[in-house]
Amino acid sequence: MHGPPPLPSLKPKDYKSDVKPVWCAGCGHFAVLSAITKALAQLALPREQVAVVSGIGCSSRLPAYTHVYGFHGIHGRALPLASGLKAARPELTVLVAGGDGDGFSIGGNHFIHACRRNLDLTYIVMDNQVYGMTKGQASPTTPPDWTGSRLTPHGTGLPGFNPAAIALAAGAGFIARGFSGDPGGLTELLIQGIEYPGFAFIHVLSPCITYHPEQRAWKQTVHEQSGATTADPLLAAQHLQQGDQLATGVLFRAPPPAGSATPARRQPITTDQLAARFVVPDQN
Amino acid sequence: MHGPPPLPSLKPKDYKSDVKPVWCAGCGHFAVLSAITKALAQLALPREQVAVVSGIGCSSRLPAYTHVYGFHGIHGRALPLASGLKAARPELTVLVAGGDGDGFSIGGNHFIHACRRNLDLTYIVMDNQVYGMTKGQASPTTPPDWTGSRLTPHGTGLPGFNPAAIALAAGAGFIARGFSGDPGGLTELLIQGIEYPGFAFIHVLSPCITYHPEQRAWKQTVHEQSGATTADPLLAAQHLQQGDQLATGVLFRAPPPAGSATPARRQPITTDQLAARFVVPDQN
Amino acid sequence: MKIEKQPVTLPPERSAGRRRESPVDRKTDLTATRSLSVSIIGSGGTGVVTCGKILLESIARMGLYALLARSSGPQIRGGESAIMLRLAEQPVENLDDRFDLLLALDWLHVDRFADELPVGADTIILHDSDRGDIPPCFDGATQRRIATPLTRLAEATENGRANMVGLGLLGQLLGIPLETLCTAACDLLKPKGETIVGAGLRCIEQGYAAAPPAPRPLPLSAPVVPPKRWNISGNEACGLGALQGGIRFVAAYPITPASELLEWLAPNLERLGGELVQAEDELASVNMIIGASFGGIPALTATSGPGLSLMMEGLGLAVASETPIVVSNVMRGGPSTGIPTKSEQSDLNLALYGLHGDAPHLVLAALSIRDSVFTTEWAVKLAETLQTVAIVLTDQFLGQARAVIDPPRAPGLKGSRKRAVDRTHYQRYTLTDDAVSPMAIPGDAGCMFTADGLEHDQRGTPSATAADHQQQLDKRRDKLTGFDYGDDWAEIGGAGAICLITWGSASGAVREAAERLTRSGHPTRSVALRLLSPIPEAAFRAAIADASHLLVVEQNHGGQFYDHLNARKLLPPGAGSLARPGPLPLRPGEIVNRVMQGA
Amino acid sequence: MKIEKQPVTLPPERSAGRRRESPVDRKTDLTATRSLSVSIIGSGGTGVVTCGKILLESIARMGLYALLARSSGPQIRGGESAIMLRLAEQPVENLDDRFDLLLALDWLHVDRFADELPVGADTIILHDSDRGDIPPCFDGATQRRIATPLTRLAEATENGRANMVGLGLLGQLLGIPLETLCTAACDLLKPKGETIVGAGLRCIEQGYAAAPPAPRPLPLSAPVVPPKRWNISGNEACGLGALQGGIRFVAAYPITPASELLEWLAPNLERLGGELVQAEDELASVNMIIGASFGGIPALTATSGPGLSLMMEGLGLAVASETPIVVSNVMRGGPSTGIPTKSEQSDLNLALYGLHGDAPHLVLAALSIRDSVFTTEWAVKLAETLQTVAIVLTDQFLGQARAVIDPPRAPGLKGSRKRAVDRTHYQRYTLTDDAVSPMAIPGDAGCMFTADGLEHDQRGTPSATAADHQQQLDKRRDKLTGFDYGDDWAEIGGAGAICLITWGSASGAVREAAERLTRSGHPTRSVALRLLSPIPEAAFRAAIADASHLLVVEQNHGGQFYDHLNARKLLPPGAGSLARPGPLPLRPGEIVNRVMQGA
Numbered sequence A, B: 001m002h003g004p005p006p007l008p009s010l011k012p013k014d015y016k017s018d019v020k021p022v023w024c025a026g027c028g029h030f031a032v033l034s035a036i037t038k039a040l041a042q043l044a045l046p047r048e049q050v051a052v053v054s055g056i057g058c059s060s061r062l063p064a065y066t067h068v069y070g071f072h073g074i075h076g077r078a079l080p081l082a083s084g085l086k087a088a089r090p091e092l093t094v095l096v097a098g099g100d101g102d103g104f105s106i107g108g109n110h111f112i113h114a115c116r117r118n119l120d121l122t123y124i125v126m127d128n129q130v131y132g133m134t135k136g137q138a139s140p141t142t143p144p145d146w147t148g149s150r151l152t153p154h155g156t157g158l159p160g161f162n163p164a165a166i167a168l169a170a171g172a173g174f175i176a177r178g179f180s181g182d183p184g185g186l187t188e189l190l191i192q193g194i195e196y197p198g199f200a201f202i203h204v205l206s207p208c209i210t211y212h213p214e215q216r217a218w219k220q221t222v223h224e225q226s227g228a229t230t231a232d233p234l235l236a237a238q239h240l241q242q243g244d245q246l247a248t249g250v251l252f253r254a255p256p257p258a259g260s261a262t263p264a265r266r267q268p269i270t271t272d273q274l275a276a277r278f279v280v281p282d283q284n
Numbered sequence C, D: 001m002k003i004e005k006q007p008v009t010l011p012p013e014r015s016a017g018r019r020r021e022s023p024v025d026r027k028t029d030l031t032a033t034r035s036l037s038v039s040i041i042g043s044g045g046t047g048v049v050t051c052g053k054i055l056l057e058s059i060a061r062m063g064l065y066a067l068l069a070r071s072s073g074p075q076i077r078g079g080e081s082a083i084m085l086r087l088a089e090q091p092v093e094n095l096d097d098r099f100d101l102l103l104a105l106d107w108l109h110v111d112r113f114a115d116e117l118p119v120g121a122d123t124i125i126l127h128d129s130d131r132g133d134i135p136p137c138f139d140g141a142t143q144r145r146i147a148t149p150l151t152r153l154a155e156a157t158e159n160g161r162a163n164m165v166g167l168g169l170l171g172q173l174l175g176i177p178l179e180t181l182c183t184a185a186c187d188l189l190k191p192k193g194e195t196i197v198g199a200g201l202r203c204i205e206q207g208y209a210a211a212p213p214a215p216r217p218l219p220l221s222a223p224v225v226p227p228k229r230w231n232i233s234g235n236e237a238c239g240l241g242a243l244q245g246g247i248r249f250v251a252a253y254p255i256t257p258a259s260e261l262l263e264w265l266a267p268n269l270e271r272l273g274g275e276l277v278q279a280e281d282e283l284a285s286v287n288m289i290i291g292a293s294f295g296g297i298p299a300l301t302a303t304s305g306p307g308l309s310l311m312m313e314g315l316g317l318a319v320a321s322e323t324p325i326v327v328s329n330v331m332r333g334g335p336s337t338g339i340p341t342k343s344e345q346s347d348l349n350l351a352l353y354g355l356h357g358d359a360p361h362l363v364l365a366a367l368s369i370r371d372s373v374f375t376t377e378w379a380v381k382l383a384e385t386l387q388t389v390a391i392v393l394t395d396q397f398l399g400q401a402r403a404v405i406d407p408p409r410a411p412g413l414k415g416s417r418k419r420a421v422d423r424t425h426y427q428r429y430t431l432t433d434d435a436v437s438p439m440a441i442p443g444d445a446g447c448m449f450t451a452d453g454l455e456h457d458q459r460g461t462p463s464a465t466a467a468d469h470q471q472q473l474d475k476r477r478d479k480l481t482g483f484d485y486g487d488d489w490a491e492i493g494g495a496g497a498i499c500l501i502t503w504g505s506a507s508g509a510v511r512e513a514a515e516r517l518t519r520s521g522h523p524t525r526s527v528a529l530r531l532l533s534p535i536p537e538a539a540f541r542a543a544i545a546d547a548s549h550l551l552v553v554e555q556n557h558g559g560q561f562y563d564h565l566n567a568r569k570l571l572p573p574g575a576g577s578l579a580r581p582g583p584l585p586l587r588p589g590e591i592v593n594r595v596m597q598g599a
């Protein structure tokens, strides 16, 4: 079902649409968009064989800014929509993009189930620890003492989620962290995630300069992880549980799920044959 | 707001109602019901100060069989309903009861967020690795090769969830595992969970003898955890990630959340004072 | 074995006592479809359902038609249960007012079924004399009783069971040839192993021999060469219709009473090269099918009230993004968790109006088990043709009952998606004559677009202008209201100044009521709607034209369909409403009764 | 400072050209409420909204009334925006047909607002001559323009800003005393620090001085001793009403345009001893408030269309378990994600009919910003009294606009829960005369019960019998339909054979249209419903009695309210529907126009 061979010279900009982003100038999501188009160009993927699916949020506006197939779905439901697409059309390259609110708050259930279901999707969460689109409320990854929202005037008082640790516990096989301030590194991670034949979770630190201007300091604090990528879930569990959540790189990479584990399909049938099963047998 | 002092001689049966369970004879949930009533009796909790909240499923039928306040809610939403009750009425003892489908499938998002929110609830999941109520489909904890449901005729092919590991990654402070075949041990765990001043997750292996008759073998395979309870999340992460999920006991117990972390309340106000704020000042 | 048409002899208490003025008092009008209603009850493990299935299959093989409905107690498994069987010479898909024959394998918790099992003075009650006497709740029907020691008779056979003895006895009374009964039993018991089959057959024979010569119900006669017929459940019928319509992807979350539909679909989809995904919840399942359909694969989910509630936001996305999907909603008693194992037609409001914003979509209802094939197939083809959401309503009664039916018919509509061909200036939501825009799917080079739930312009780019909003709202409405649905929007029967209007599974009882009224001198027509939204208004008006008495019949508390017809200004002022909630099925007699009271 | 009532001098182009036969052509009927409509537009960072707020507060302090609405571009932050201000001598809460005055701080992306800013030939256009000329989209209104070098004037002051210069200029043209303008500016700019305040005041003064003598709009006169008035937004008004009604627990998930309501509630709830919990999603928030209410604490959530869709299953649980809760739904453009930042009245269907099963509940709509206090408070009290769900509909327009209003009135209803007293044979769902059962809450000794969404008997024990189902369905309906809602179900104005029926935020435009029609010789009454379900049918019929022309006015595409009234059989056959989707607000002129066309 593959389309015509890719044009030899598809550039990153060929994966960009002419729709102007609604993002604030300086928003981290711009760099993520660029990294995605770069990764697609480097992988030389035919545009019509790629789909980007998202939910709702500033970050989730991304699909319309790409020039591949896109679906800007509803808040928190990007993963199931993408899962249905991928299950029905396994030959497509399906990316899923969204924010920390979309993915970890309202979409939390689909997140853990997508990790377990392990379809070959690349899930890119642009984490800015805030609901940008609705003008700055706390998200599940917001630090406990952030008092920037009138909804939680004393801060949430709750430790932020550790999405990488949750992904691991839920069964994800590929877990990476990138930073929109390091678009080159991010592009590299995206390429690895897209190439990983299973569910790849890419946690991207992507500052909201409007509601979290202090995230500009990530430029200084974000750092590469110290060790090499591990394939050992016990080791990863320990690392992720204690990590400062500012370490970038591929944090965990399990051996890809055992090939087409799908059991031998039963003998094919037609709908006419199905219908015939209901016919009352002749008694004579 | 506490009611009258408890009658000195409240017995476990005083916490049971006269409604006859719909459960199949031999269902593991009977023993969980008994353990709950025993724990309440041992803690000498006044019945009107206790509420049991549930979702939908065989296990979720439990509230009506107790003689405390109960709410048999909707599928997957027991935790938020209980959270609202507890937040509004902190002096009540609130138990939440349900199944693996209710809690880890449709209710998965509330599960991880309740772990993080850390209200003083005791969440008892009767895990039988199946949807009993809807006649036997795979749940998130069903082993990958179980072919007992026509919905997944070749088995799910997916590793089952590890609820204790997910709870830890999501921030739960008290994680225990019990077995309905050991009602004494379970009662003990329930007492500890109820006394823990924060979110206590009690994962109960409770066989469905109708759709998983092989779970009768749990009698032989369930065992006490080898080491002592740890308070170290790194150690716990490792243990839980590798554990066989048949080890019982308190698997993790963090120091209780820092007291009433609620910041000093702002000066009280009346609704009249609130209304007065909108009055246009006199210009003269 | 050949069945000869036998002459009909009426038992005296049937032909006597006919009163023209009150047709409701007659259980079955003998000038019309002749039928017999039989129930078997028993506590958990007595094998009531097995008996029912063997009976149904035997009757089918005799060349007759039948309906088999079931009911069970609140227990998860092994609780008491009842089967309700109606057999007839003509197709029949609704229950009658009363039962002619009741076989009780025992009486445990029988009071739980008392209101589901109306009996009359002439009902023959068969029971196991080893299991106690007829309880007070069946006091009305004690003249014609047959007490037989079923248990003791069964004990004569090793592995023998009382239900099989009862089955033999029933079979004899109903005039089912022993051989037919035995072949059917053989086929259905086969999976249980040879020992069980052997014991079963011996017990059936014993029961057959033990049947007393009287009282016995009137025999039905089967045609010499029976036409081709099917034995199918409503859920299976929906599933088959879906697959015939082209569905190749299903995502769903189990829920009573839709689970059986899913369980039928899963293995069959796989053999058709499709797939069923068990989702983590209904929010996931509806979004999964939107994704699959965006990928070009016709997709469906099945659920019931609580699940449908959770899908509404997803349905809105499908409407706004014009992604075709089908939802099969098998209704149960509501509101909230309600009565999950019993039937009601009370999700109509939600299906019609439960989306936020102005979100036109299709709502259909299957009129019978047989019609579940047609309606579901039609719904899939309409959804694909119109790039919209189609909700198909069935219910627990239709879904879980089985019937022997004439082979279902197929919709004429081809029903494929209008695909994108222009690859130069592709605009996903371009305006067209029929307001349906060509749809590209991933893989189509040059047509990349982003589907969106935000309001958009023709290209698909988000837009908040009044002009784009109005244009796209108009488009999404017009493509549905401008489509020619032909004659399939309803089944219209009879003629007369009395007009009974109904929808979905109430149609069987309504049609029978109309026939009874007509035969008793009150010519009555029935209009049973399959397409509930949008209703083709001119056709509807034509169908009810000149009626002097109109009554809208449905099985819910609020009169939801009546309100809907009024909302659309389709009813004259005097039209009445007969809305009665579940869980008891609507029976023809109560409809006749209501008409006669109102007339 | 005292404001003397000033004599009115009409500009010539206003009193001329009145044509009796077409009242729509007159922008404002001068015999009635005198008002002025002003808009300020500018790209991100120009300070449009600050100007609007200062103007509003100044006008309030003058003793006048005003409405301030806002609109902004698609950008998340810093995009272009517009404020729309209408000031009047009498309370006014809707926009007029056209603007009298438009101040453009610049013209960037102004085309995005063109359809929201209807101007006429007599509209005075003020603009910054340093920022380009009037663009083509305002071609219709170029006779009366005032070009002033706002930017250059601002540059004269350190930290000076063009918007403050424009504000001064506008203030002068509108007849706002300089001192009033400056005090208001002072109060509103205070949080930004002294430097900004100082610079602002100087710029205002400069603008005030720079205003040309003509053209200028008609001045409004304020009373010598103005009555007590409030300056409040619709979302704040809802919040205040909720708290006055007794709400002490809120759980919610942020969504535009309801977030501001939540952000107002959170700190204020805390100071009242209550709490707001930010939930993980809407499924959680609705279930959280059910839990809190079960605990005896009146509880509310606020959301908008997509969130309301997700809450329907939870609402059904509250209906079935008879747990009082309130949902404040601030509507936005639909379907699906739709137009999140703009207004529409299109969630009515969902609010009325979006529950599975037969699930009667209350649906109310606030008629204005002022009425948001009353309606929300009443909704809370009704929900508590009737132990049911109340959905209160407002919309983006009402919620995010501010107005200067008369102090809101309070409902007469006490509105507390009927609590359990019998502690011996407590039955949670016992039948009573008013069909409301005494409710125990945890802590009440001896009254332990289990609330349930399963159908149940009076005690609360799950039951699947037809009798219990019918009884509890009747009860849940009767407690709502049997209640005496008094006169508060609607606001009825005027008298006449023409009758305009409406609901929610369309009420302002409808009332003004009715007044204009009446004054132009077509006596018109208006009936604006606050209680949309159940509608007190006798009262409604009385309100529309003898009307010869009926028109139902609402801001959506499908005519959802019109359908609802027809569903309830409340409209005579000839009643018309004026349903027009958002995002543009309904304006009095288009309603008048429609009536005159139809008349």
Ligand SMILES: Cc1ncc(C[n+]2csc(CCOP(=O)(O)OP(=O)(O)O)c2C)c(N)n1
Binding pocket: A056, A057, A058, A059, A060, A075, A098, A099, A100, A101, A102, A103, A126, A128, A130, A131, A132, A133, A134, A139, A208, D253, D254, D255, D256, D282, D306, D307, D310
């Ligand atoms: C069902 C539903 N609930 C709430 C919203 C409102 N909403 C839109 S975006 C958003 C949060 C976005 O935050 P995030 O996903 O972190 O993205 P960001 O804007 O920060 O990139 C919310 C709550 C919605 N659109 N739908």
Ligand SMILES: Cc1ncc(C[n+]2csc(CCOP(=O)(O)OP(=O)(O)O)c2C)c(N)n1
Binding pocket: B056, B057, B058, B059, B060, B075, B098, B099, B100, B101, B102, B103, B126, B128, B130, B131, B132, B133, B134, B139, B208, C253, C254, C255, C256, C282, C306, C307, C310
């Ligand atoms: C929204 C919704 N979806 C689906 C269902 C159907 N349903 C009822 S119980 C259940 C699963 C129960 O499984 P579990 O929670 O494991 O409990 P068990 O019966 O095994 O004790 C499901 C899917 C429902 N009631 N509501």
Ligand code: SF4
Binding pocket: A022, A023, A024, A026, A027, A028, A029, A058, A059, A128, A132, A133, A207, A208, A209, A210, A211, D076, D077
């Ligand atoms: S609000 Fe924050 S996340 Fe949204 S576009 Fe602006 S900077 Fe980016």
Ligand code: SF4
Binding pocket: B022, B023, B024, B026, B027, B028, B029, B058, B059, B128, B132, B133, B207, B208, B209, B210, B211, C076, C077
């Ligand atoms: S089906 Fe399973 S879980 Fe349900 S009551 Fe029976 S044994 Fe228990």
Ligand SMILES: [Mg+2]
Binding pocket: A057, A099, A100, A101, A126, A127, A128, A129, A130, A131, A132, A139
């Ligand atoms: Mg974010």
Ligand SMILES: [Mg+2]
Binding pocket: B057, B099, B100, B101, B126, B127, B128, B129, B130, B131, B132, B139
């Ligand atoms: Mg289970």
